[in-house]
Every structure is written in structure tokens, then in C-alpha cells.
Amino acid sequence: MNRRLARLLVGLYPRGWRARYGDEFEALLLDRPGGLEAVANVFWAAFCEHIFPTQGGAMHREAVSFGSVMKQPSAYLPLAMSVTALALVLLHVARYGAMHEVDEGPTAHLWQLLMVLQAPVIVVFAVKWLRRAPRQALLVLAQHVGAALASVGAVFFFNLG
């Protein structure tokens, strides 16, 4: 197989896989005939690697840092939503004082929306990252829980619930 095709095929794999196996896999492709069957085989294997990534061993250890996980929208969005919800509570208290209102106002509805809508985002994050980078994902999930508890705790602390 020629070098250009080999590089192109290696590029189909996820970054973590390439970091671990890319160099040796390219060397293997260069040793093998580059027929349609081999190309189709690599296409399919790369697709499967995206869907069912190789876990454990030396995979993804160097490729996935806590910072790179935190850059995922599904990691930072729930945090931003909890912090916004907390800010809403604090602004409400600063403006109207800590009084329980029987009739829920727009602030309460917005707070509820922010808290409920982050749940599916957290689920998506957990499904995607717990298998790929368990330690980093657990740290992010702990932050999600901490931020959500802070927001809920503020509501109860100021007796707004």
C-alpha cells in the first residue's frame, strides 16, 4: 500500500487510537497490498473503533486529559446551568429578600428549567465519557453534582422552596 493511502486510512481512526497504534498500524499498511478489500476492512474497523472504542490497556491514557474532557460541551454546560441557577437565586434574594412566595415567579420557573434541562446533558456526558476516561469523567460528574447541590442548597437555605 502506498504511504499516502496508508496515512489517509490511519487518519480515519479516533485520536486516542492513533496516538497508541497509528505509527505501527501505518507500518503494517505499508507492508500489505492496498487492494479494495484491505481498504474496506480498515474503513469498517475505524468506524467500529469510533462506535466501540478500545478500552483499558494503554489506550487513551495520554490522549485524554482532564482539561480536554472539560472542554466538551456536555461537561461544561451542566456546570454553567447550575452556576446560572445559583446566580438567579442569589440575585433574587439580593433584590427581594429571602421570602417564600406561594406563587412561583419567572425566576423560579427559569431556575427549574435550568436544573431539569441539565439532567439529559449529564446523562449524555456520562454515557460518552465514563467508558473512555473514567477518572476524568468522575471528576467532572462530581463537579456537576456539587454545582447542582449548591444551587438546590441555596434555595433551601433562603427558604425559597
Added chain:
Amino acid sequence: MRSTRDVVSDEDMGKGHYSDPPLLVLASLANGPKHGHAMIEDIAGMCGTRLGPGTLYGAIGRLEAQGWIAPMAAVERRQPYRITAEGKRVLRAKLGTLQRFASAGLERLEVK
């Protein structure tokens, strides 16, 4: 009914290709470390199955993740792998099961 011993042609041998890539890789490494290209040729010689490069590395990745094979020092860019003690234990167990299964299946075929 004819005995199966009488009807195994070259074409039938082709149909008998065994395809369990992780097991084939373990079996290939059982007699010494090999890099990818050597594994493909060895497996083809052993049972007629020629693994594609993507299939081979899919198996290598999973076997390494399970600790059943381990990489050795690379020779140029070629990466040899060796089977681990745990890999040998797993291979022995799987081949034992296959042997019992094959014996039972062949015995049934011989019953007239």
C-alpha cells in the same frame, strides 16, 4: 449417507475458515512474538483465514487492553507483540473448549 471423510473438498476447506480474530492472534503468538504482518501470514498458514489489517488491529487493541498480549520493543516501525501468561491460560482454556466441541460435533457426523 456418505461419511464426511469422503466429501471434504478444497472448496469445503474454504468454507471451513475459522474466524475469531482475538483467538487467532493468541494462537499465532503462542509460539513466539510476531509483528502484525507476520501474524497475518502465520494465521493464513495455520487455518486459511487472512485477517484484514483493521480486523487484526481491532483484535490486538482488545487483547492488549485485556492484558493477554503485550508489546515488545519496536523494530524500526514494526511493533512485535508477545502473549502474556494470562493470555496463554485463556488460549489453553478456549482451545480446550473448542477441542471438546469439535470432537463432539465430528462424532455426531460419523453416527449413521
